[in-house]
Amino acid sequence: MTSRLTRTVAATLATAALLTFPLSAFGAVSQPTLSEAAVSSVHARRGSVISAVPVAQLTAAQLNAMSADFPGTPPAAYGVTAYRLIYRTIDHDGRPTTASGIVVLPDGRRGALTVAEYLHGTNPTKTAAASVDDTSTDRLVTALFAGQGLVGVAPDYLGLGLGPGKPPYLDTKTETTSSGDLLLAARTFAAKHGIALKRDVLVTGFSQGGRASMAFGRALSRGEVGSFRLGAIQAVAGPYDLLGSELPAVFTGGVLPPTATFYLGYLITAWNRTVGLYDDPREAFQAPYAATVEGLFDGTHSDEDIVAALPDAPQKLFTPAFIKQLQHPTGKLLRAVRAADQVCRDWTPRVPVHLYSGTKDTDVVAANADACAASLRAHGADATVHSMGPVDHTGTAFAAYPGIIRAFSRWA
Structure with missing residues (x-):
């Protein structure tokens, strides 16, 4: 960082x-x-x-x-x-x-x-x-x-x-x-x-x-x-x-990778509590972050501390399968994004x-x-x-x- x-x-x-x-x-x-x-x-x-x-x-x-x-x-x-x-x-x-x-x-x-x-x-x-x-x-x-x-x-x-x-x-x-x-x-x-x-x-x-x-x-x-x-x-x-502008910009360079990592980590952990995007963090996040990412966004950590504990690109935070979901949302994630838009x-x-x-x-x-x-x-x-x-x-x-x-x- x-x-x-x-x-x-x-x-x-x-x-x-x-x-x-x-x-x-x-x-x-x-x-x-x-x-x-x-x-x-x-x-x-x-x-x-x-x-x-x-x-x-x-x-x-x-x-x-x-x-x-x-x-x-x-x-x-x-x-x-x-x-x-x-x-x-x-x-x-x-x-x-x-x-x-x-x-x-x-x-x-x-x-x-x-x-x-x-x-x-x-x-x-x-x-x-x-x-x-x-x-x-x-x-x-x-x-x-x-x-x-x-x-x-x-x-x-x-x-x-x-x-x-x-x-x-x-x-x-x-x-x-x-x-x-x-x-x-x-x-x-x-x-x-x-x-x-x-x-x-x-x-x-x-x-x-x-x-x-x-x-x-x-x-x-x-x-x-x-x-x-x-x-x-x-x-x-x-x-x-989100669907037509912001998420695509994450993968075309429009959004800086470290910043995208922060936003997406916050979004996916928060939406999991309301929408149910995964049953186990390991389904969405790579090791070692799967064990820590939800706790980072519990309201008790500063933005600087969170950034320091995250990787510098979404591809390092999320599993390859979940990266594909973010690039081409389906199922619950697609419905949640469409509702937000x-x-x-x-x-x-x-x-x-x-x-x-x-x-x-x-x-x-x-x-x-x-x-x-x-x-x-x-x-x-x-x-x-x-x-x-x-x-x-x-x-x-x-x-x-x-x-x-x-x-x-x-x-x-």
Whole structure:
């Protein structure tokens, strides 16, 4: 493993300390406690708030200073306070569980406000989630929306932050339900601060969160999240087309081999728990990785540690037979991939869709955005692809978010 790879993967996951600031910059921070995390026995309806703890407070000036890596971000109009919420939701099989996330309120604002919900990129590590990591770029992006006068909402997804169990990955069901149930919890929580959440919700996300944004937007458009509806959607560098774009790029060089190894290791071990792709890890993974790969993605290991424990190419991680499955999916894997790809294919957004890509993205190839837009247009939607030019995966986000924040600020 090279130092360049470590930086590339850490940036790709959008969970490492890309923007590191002294703890004092965030004001008084409350760390998670055992009593706060141990809530699995609590019974309440979906979207119920179990706990709410302030985790960050920033002035408008501090937000402006911290947005330096997002040049062109409009100046903040408000200071903000971020809260970690633990709330009731459901798992992949519909069973009650809990999840964590953040709600960021603009200081001094009351009355009816619009929500900007931000969905984060790939993260294998519980402690790297925005609700618990004080250096989280995801927390900062959510706070930048609140600094415009919006209510920022960002789920950790299941199994991350203070959520119990192992994290699912690219799991449309739980990405959607955890996002929707946090929005319901945010409505209850905001009301206690004199804020009513407007019906129209602005949705955005990066990488895994770009794809999850399409799924969540679909749920909002179908009336599946209480009285909320989709107001706008802008998704960045998402793997919307696994079958036609992303998986082929793994084997044609479009996705860097070490990065593909990480993503596929996470995906296949996570999908095995929900779809059932193998009975024994040795059916999918080569020795010695078959004995260790599932444990690497249990939520307790950092992305750097995982990369260090994996080989540098998918062909070294997976068995020859499973490599053939990834190249030409059949059976359960094919059905799971096709189902995942429906986020751009089985609905017609009634609001314009803006997708962002980078021509040097070797994590999520730009063809994903083109394929998603083509599918949406075929169903009569207004879909636009914005190329951020010769930038990599994280560079796409850094280039796209100033404009997205500016566009969403018009709703404040």
